[in-house]
Structure formats: structure tokens, C-alpha cells
Amino acid sequence: MNDRTLLVTGATGVLGREVLRRAHETGCTVRALTRRTAPPDVPGAAGTDWRTGDLTANTGLDAALIGVDTVIHCASDPRRPQHDLPALRHLLDAARRAGVRHVVNISIVGVDRVPMRYYRIKLAGEQLLAASGLGWTNLRATQFPQLLDGMLTALARLPVVPMLAGTPVQPVHPAEVADRLVTLALGQPAGHAPDFGGPEIHPATELAASWLRATHRPRRVLPLHLPGRLGTALRHGHLTTPTHPHGTTTWTDYLTTRPT
Template sequence: MRNDAIMVTGATGGLGREVLDRARRTGLPLRALTRRATLPDDQGVAWFTGDLATGTGLDEAFAGVRTVIHCATDIRHFKNDVPAFRHLLEAARRAGVEHVVNISIVGVDRIPYPYYRVKLEGERLLAASGIGWTNLRAAQFPELLDMAFGVLSKLPVVVVPSGTACQPVQRGDVADRLVELALGEPGKGEPPAGGWGRVPDLAGPTVYTADRLARDWLGAAGKRRRVLPLFIPGKIGAGFRSGALTAPDRAVGRGTWEEYLAENVARRR
């Protein structure tokens, strides 16, 4: 079987859907992986049922695949991400996959946050896999900030980490880059720190303080709350204050925080 298909994992998630939309335009055979028993009726995409956590169904799904764009994650049970990535890489080797494109997070190696540690371990597994690889670190998605502020605003005071800067990047911008990388050859990144497969980070056009983001969100949501910057002690807090969540020299994303608020948060009022 000719290996030229693109497989997208996490294809029913927010980023995965954006990647699928863009990958359709490549004209290449396109596959998507889901744990659902009932497969979506999606013209132009071959859907496969498989479970990364257990490794079931992956051999059939990966047969004939050249490139995997790995978007799958389980933020509620993120400790499962490491064994899931192992199963993915094992199945990819068996199928003769030539290129795995992985999405990670800006600052994942500088902030000892538990979820970040898991993502960093995934990067290490990828680099040691023996498969051609490309690793892209992106800044925070506006959807994540939106969800966080929605929860925090249920209290009279919205608490945010003090001295912390963020640089939100639209999911569509990240999806564009992932598909671009998938169409290229693996291992064309820059050598420092992350190895030859790590490409330059991707962040949004503007750096904001966390309290500014909160106030912007509250204004768009039509809510009146006090915003309280709180000092976070320890290595995690120090990492936040170090600017590790931002990549000012990689402010190449086009979509803005203000556009997201207008198109999503303000419309819910």
C-alpha cells in the first residue's frame, strides 16, 4: 500500500477540526482517528475508530499513512498522554510512517507545571522514536483563556497570577502551520535545545499581562468583577513571571485576542 495519506489524531477536538479543514485542501488522502463507536459522516475524510490509550485499532488506521499530525490530548486525564503517545509511535513504526508532526506548548521546558511535564516527556519520546519528526510549540489558545475566565468569574474576584504575560494565538493559525509542516520533510527545524526536529515557536501578535486579559474578557462578557493579581510562589510561579509563556520574537499569528472576544465572548451576552 502506498504511504501518502495524512492522519490526524484528536480529530474531533477543537484544534483537530481546524487541522482537518485545512488538510482537505491538500488533495492528499486524509484520515482521522476517533474513539467514538459511531464514525462521523465526513466527506473527504476516512474515519477510523482507535484508542491511543490502549493501542487498539491503530494498525488498521495507520496502514498507508505517511504523516501523522498528532493533536490528541486528554487534559482532564493528562497522565494518559504519555502511554498514548508511546502506543502511537509504536503503531507508526509498524506501519512505516515517515513523519510525525506534534503540537506542544511554548515554555513547556521552563515551567514545571504537571501538564507541561507530560507534554515535555512526549517531546522526548518523539525525538527518540527513530521516526522523522517535527515538533511545534504554540502559545495559549484564546479558548483556554475563555474557559478559565468563565470559571473564575463565578466568584466576586477574578484571581490571576501576578507578573505573568501571555501571547494568545488563534487555533486556525496553528492549524495552518501544522499542515504546512506536514507537507514538508521532517527534521528541518533548528538544532538548539529541542533537536533538529523542533521548529520555531508560534505565538500571537500581541503580548498581554494576565490581568489585562482578564479585564478584556470581563468587558466583552459584560461582567463587573474585580481582578486581583496574586503572587504564585515556587518554581511554577517563577516560570510564569519569567515570560516563559510568550515568544515575542515569534509573534507571527494573525488572529488577535480582541477579534476572538468580539466573535465569541461578546456574542454570548
């Protein structure tokens, strides 16, 4: 039995669930933070020590962090990104009080090059972590296929599916990112870790077309040219990391196994 205690935030999300599964394989004591009064039913997370706390409201954090060696921070809300920075600040403050040795943060490839509000907030979070005085590791990953799947499901309600022209994307499976996060958490603080991307880069329009075929939706993809700095950044491939294709699960693999 490993005598370390790992705390996972965002443990009920797409990535957090995978982190819990992988963390349990290490022999560490695995703790997770939840806002719910009753422990969530997360498949594969049996044996998790669930602690009640709220990062945004800054409640329950001191109790949750007692005895914790390493935090893996997966909590984020793209729908309410204004909460992310205060939540991280509260977490880091509590981690300092608790004597946490190492905070591992998940971020996104391109946060420093793509002018989107959510990305600017993620970049500010990286900077906050680096200035925290704690041991820290930051991992940037490319987009999860589940995110792309959800976006395409919404767009497929239209007569045609609009998709950005000339924009490369590099889907990576969250289980593989989770494996890297846990490996980093068990090591020494590394600062900015190498990016983590999927095995293949696809034009967004081709990715959408393959999704439509796999889901048997009789729709046509409508390529759109996005103007301005954002469009330029996306067409330049700033969402991808061609030199770090560390994942092995392809977009086709995902489409083959996705729930129908």
C-alpha cells in the same frame, strides 16, 4: 489530487478540527482516528476517512495507519495527563510498524521551563518522539484563546476574578496553528520547528479585564502573586515566545467574534 494520506489524532478537539479543515484544502487523503463507533459530526470535515481506534487502550492503530504517510498528533487530555505518554508510545510503535514517514506533534511553549506536571509530560513526549527513530517535527505553540476563555468563564462565577499578577500571555488562534502544522506535515521532517505565538503579549490581568468588559460581567480582577518556582517562571514570560509572534488574530479579534 495529492497522493499522500494524512492521519490526524485528536481530530474532534479545538485544534484537531481546524487541522482537518486545513488538511482537506491540500488535496491529500485525510484520515482521522476516533474512539467512537460512529463517525463524529465535525463541521468542515466532510470527506474525512474516520477510523476507529484508541491510543490509550492501544486498539485499532495498525488498521488505521495502513498506507499513512504522515501523522499529525493533536490528541491530548490535560484532565488525565497520565494517559498522554502511553498513548504517544502506542502511536509511535504502530507508526513504525506501518512505515509512516513523518510524525508531526503539537506541544506548548514553555514545557522545558515551566514546572507544571502537564508540561513535564508534554516535554517527555517530545523526547519520546525524538528518540522514536521516525521522521519527526515538533511545534510548540502558545495558549489558545478558547482555553483562556473557558478558564475565565469558570473564574467569573466568583465575586472577584483572581488572576496571576505580572504574568504575560500570548494567545494564538488554533486555526493559525493548524495551518502551520499542515504546512510542516507536507514538508520534510524538521525536528524542533520554530515556536508559534500569537501577535500580541498581554499581562494576564489586563487580558482578564478586557474579557470581563467584552462579556458584560460586572466583576473586578484580583491580582495574585504566585510564589515559588512556578510563579517565577510565569512572571519571567516562559509561556510566551516574543521572537516568534507568527499569528495574526488578536485577543480583541477573538473577543469580537466569540460566541455569546
